[in-house]
Amino acid sequence: MSKDLTLEEPMGRVIVVTSGKGGVGKTTTSAAVGAELARRGHKTVVIDFDVGLRNLDMIMGCERRVVFDFINVIQGDAKLKQALIRDRRLENLAVLPTSQTRDKDALTKEGVEKVLEELRKEFDYIICDSPAGIERGAQMAMHFADEAIVVTNPEVSSVRDSDRVLGLLNSITERAGKTGAEPVKAQVLITRHDKARVDSGEMMTVEDVLEVLAVPLLGIIPESKAVLRASNLGVPVVLDDPSAAAAAYEDAVGRLIGEQIEMRIAADPRRGLLQRLFRRAV
Amino acid sequence: MFGFSLRPRKAASANTAKERLQILLAHERSGAAARPDCLPQLQREILDVIRRHMQIGDEAIDIRMERGDELSSLEINIEFPGKLGVN
Numbered sequence: 001m002s003k004d005l006t007l008e009e010p011m012g013r014v015i016v017v018t019s020g021k022g023g024v025g026k027t028t029t030s031a032a033v034g035a036e037l038a039r040r041g042h043k044t045v046v047i048d049f050d051v052g053l054r055n056l057d058m059i060m061g062c063e064r065r066v067v068f069d070f071i072n073v074i075q076g077d078a079k080l081k082q083a084l085i086r087d088r089r090l091e092n093l094a095v096l097p098t099s100q101t102r103d104k105d106a107l108t109k110e111g112v113e114k115v116l117e118e119l120r121k122e123f124d125y126i127i128c129d130s131p132a133g134i135e136r137g138a139q140m141a142m143h144f145a146d147e148a149i150v151v152t153n154p155e156v157s158s159v160r161d162s163d164r165v166l167g168l169l170n171s172i173t174e175r176a177g178k179t180g181a182e183p184v185k186a187q188v189l190i191t192r193h194d195k196a197r198v199d200s201g202e203m204m205t206v207e208d209v210l211e212v213l214a215v216p217l218l219g220i221i222p223e224s225k226a227v228l229r230a231s232n233l234g235v236p237v238v239l240d241d242p243s244a245a246a247a248a249y250e251d252a253v254g255r256l257i258g259e260q261i262e263m264r265i266a267a268d269p270r271r272g273l274l275q276r277l278f279r280r281a282v
Numbered sequence: 283m284f285g286f287s288l289r290p291r292k293a294a295s296a297n298t299a300k301e302r303l304q305i306l307l308a309h310e311r312s313g314a315a316a317r318p319d320c321l322p323q324l325q326r327e328i329l330d331v332i333r334r335h336m337q338i339g340d341e342a343i344d345i346r347m348e349r350g351d352e353l354s355s356l357e358i359n360i361e362f363p364g365k366l367g368v369n
Contacts, residue, residue: 063306064349067321077322079341100310232299 020161022132061234219252
């Protein structure tokens with residue numbers, strides 16, 4: 001069978017993982033989504049945009065292998081392929097670490113665009129792990145995005161910041177500025193969802209959050225001990241032992257690539273009395 | 283019986299976290315991480331030295347690093363065109 005000869009090369013999709021608020025799970029999400037896409041056979045790269053506070057490398061477990069970084073590539077001190085760290089667990093997965101010593105001014109729009117264009121040719125998905133806040137680093141992470149995953153905790157300040165970020169996605173991005181371009185496709189990922197507290201009325205429900213933000217829901221990640229464990233080990237949560245959080249990320253990635261998967265609210269199993277008494281791992 | 287088990291419990295992940303941080307922070311606090319331009323400069327200098335003797339392109343060099351707590355290794359690969367282009 002011959003390949004269709006088309007004028008356009010296949011181009012990877014740029015997806016920003018953003019939130020405004022810090023500590024809601026952007027890097028955990030970037031690592032999990034990237035790893036799950038790669039496990040499904042898609043060539044995927046995850047880029048750390050948090051210049052000066054490099055953390056994606058630790059969450060992905062490649063911190064000892066960083067030689068060159070995103071900023072070196074932007075400034076022409078290293079080639080892109082030298083800075084990309086290939087994952088040792090998944091051949092389709094790569095990490096582009098950021099600089100620990102520079103500041104966000106090193107991210108130029110032209111530099112970021114050039115690197116993303118090069119990555120689009122090699123990868124199916126380019127996941128941009130945004131820093132917290134809405135300053136330069138966060139704006140650069142979202143600027144060239146085709147899609148956005150807005151990570152939100154069911155908590156007032158996080159939802160408010162998500163709303164602000166959704167506004168920026170619709171106003172300052174490349175797609176927002178181009179007439180006739182589709183807007184950035186933004187979806188909310190609710191993380192640290194605690195079903196017991198929602199049931200007792202202590203935490204806003206998913207419906208509450210969606211009613212306020214009025215964007216589609218990508219998934220619901222339950223509060224789970226598996227997330228800290230995965231971070232301790234430097235393993236994306238979907239590659240560690242099975243857990244409610246891992247299953248929820250797998251579902252979210254399925255939806256991200258267009259599968260119809262029913263929304264479900266999971267939770268870690270509660271320990272029985274005996275297990276709690278003897279503190280055995282579940 | 284009674285939920286006890288003789289097999290050792292799985293090593294706690296918190297220990298792994300602490301060890302990883304100690305190795306990384308030892309490196310970051312040392313001079314190595316304080317001079318971010320050291321590796322690009324090293325790369326340029328290596329290329330310059332080799333070019334005095336052979337013709338190689340800018341993309342011919344590949345530097346990989348693996349940091350450990352006792353020992354770190356720097357792996358430098360230089361690709362030559364099919365035949366060694368000695369001047």
